[in-house]
Amino acid sequence: MPVTRQTVSETLAGIAERRPVLQPILSAFEPFLEARASLPDLLSPILEQSGFSLPPWRQEKARQGVPLLAGVSLDGLFPLLEQSAQVLLPHLTALPGMTGHSEALHAFFSDEKTCMKASDMLLTGHEESLADIATETGLAPAVLLFALEAVFGPVIHALASEYKAPWDERPSSWMQGFCPVCGSYPSIAYLDRRVFDEKNAFLAGGGGKKHLHCSLCGTEWHFRRGACPSCGQEGSGVMEFLRESENSQGERIDWCTKCRSYCPTVDLRERGDIPDMDAMALGMMYMDIVAARKGLMPLKPSFWNQF
Numbered sequence: 001m002p003v004t005r006q007t008v009s010e011t012l013a014g015i016a017e018r019r020p021v022l023q024p025i026l027s028a029f030e031p032f033l034e035a036r037a038s039l040p041d042l043l044s045p046i047l048e049q050s051g052f053s054l055p056p057w058r059q060e061k062a063r064q065g066v067p068l069l070a071g072v073s074l075d076g077l078f079p080l081l082e083q084s085a086q087v088l089l090p091h092l093t094a095l096p097g098m099t100g101h102s103e104a105l106h107a108f109f110s111d112e113k114t115c116m117k118a119s120d121m122l123l124t125g126h127e128e129s130l131a132d133i134a135t136e137t138g139l140a141p142a143v144l145l146f147a148l149e150a151v152f153g154p155v156i157h158a159l160a161s162e163y164k165a166p167w168d169e170r171p172s173s174w175m176q177g178f179c180p181v182c183g184s185y186p187s188i189a190y191l192d193r194r195v196f197d198e199k200n201a202f203l204a205g206g207g208g209k210k211h212l213h214c215s216l217c218g219t220e221w222h223f224r225r226g227a228c229p230s231c232g233q234e235g236s237g238v239m240e241f242l243r244e245s246e247n248s249q250g251e252r253i254d255w256c257t258k259c260r261s262y263c264p265t266v267d268l269r270e271r272g273d274i275p276d277m278d279a280m281a282l283g284m285m286y287m288d289i290v291a292a293r294k295g296l297m298p299l300k301p302s303f304w305n306q307f
């Protein structure tokens with residue numbers, strides 16, 4: 001029987017049960033994460049009406065490491081961003097560190113020109129220009145970046161669900177450590193469970209294959225286990241992992257001995273359930289602290305792992 005993924009709430013409850021000290025922060029983020037998880041379904045019909053056309057997936061471009069949305073005009077997507085902001089801003093501005101920014105954020109997300117320009121910059125990685133927009137808008141760059149990623153991510157997720165995940169086919173033409181759709185780095189990775197072939201009831205695979213989960217749009221893709229998603233080096237001794245001996249359900253940190261970047265990882269073979277990955281990334285913040293003490297850098301800086 002296929003195992004379905006847990007909801008945000010189920011995942012957070014499971015984490016809080018084992019790590020009660022995290023309860024206040026998990027509770028603070030829960031309504032925001034739940035609202036964010038519900039958005040792609042809500043946005044799909046708006047996408048259909050938007051007239052925005054998706055570029056086709058091209059194996060050739062994928063082999064060159066060019067993400068799907070690179071160079072694509074975002075014209076027509078503003079109604080989706082508007083809807084996403086309307087749903088998320090009340091939760092977002094209730095988060096610790098975000099209160100007091102409500103007015104400026106509402107103004108930012110109702111200004112089509114600025115908001116679409118910033119979204120474009122987010123995809124092209126022009127964080128300096130984003131900082132300029134933040135200053136003009138009267139927001140701290142970190143606040144604007146967090147809000148924009150929160151609001152724009154579900155929009156890209158809705159776009160990505162229109163494809164039949166060609167990036168996860170085997171053998172895959174996508175070999176990169178960044179997202180095949182939007183080009184962002186993963187916030188979390190997982191090693192998959194054993195796979196059973198339902199047709200003949202034989203074990204089809206022992207599991208343990210690595211998948212990366214995009215921090216921005218939630219797209220997931222297969223990645224080589226012995227390779228570093230950041231610097232691309234590969235081979236024995238490149239990747240190591242760190243874990244806590246007690247109270248763990250497959251949570252660990254995979255880090256690169258060459259460039260010292262790390263990504264939180266869950267080994268699903270050690271768990272009875274499959275967590276919501278965005279909730280799990282938040283719930284593994286205690287591992288971020290362990291990594292920071294070791295002098296490691298997060299592959300994808302999050303609101304909560306910049307110490």
Ligand SMILES: [Zn+2]
Pocket residue numbers: 156179180181182183184214215216217218219
């Ligand atoms: Zn992505």
Ligand SMILES: [Zn+2]
Pocket residue numbers: 228229230231232233256257258259260261
């Ligand atoms: Zn590396």
